Amino acid sequence: MTSEIPxxxxxxxxxxxxxxxLDNEVTNNNxxxxxxxxxxxxxxxxLQVYQKIQGERKFxxx
Numbered sequence: 001m002t003s004e005i006p007x008x009x010x011x012x013x014x015x016x017x018x019x020x021x022l023d024n025e026v027t028n029n030n031x032x033x034x035x036x037x038x039x040x041x042x043x044x045x046x047l048q049v050y051q052k053i054q055g056e057r058k059f060x061x062x
Contacts, residue, residue, distance in 0.1 A: 010040060019040070021038070025037065
């Protein structure tokens with residue numbers, strides 16, 4: 001089971017992650033094809049990772 005889980009390090013600083021945010025990504029225009037992934041962060045960078053996800057979603061909508 002652990003081989004399926006990527007390294008759990010913060011996306012911002014690379015330290016061990018202590019939190020995760022679910023990121024629902026639509027893989028095509030059909031709402032049924034959604035990929036759910038976990039975006040990892042340390043407690044200090046939780047908000048920054050969340051804002052990064054929101055920015056990526058806005059970019060995908062353009």
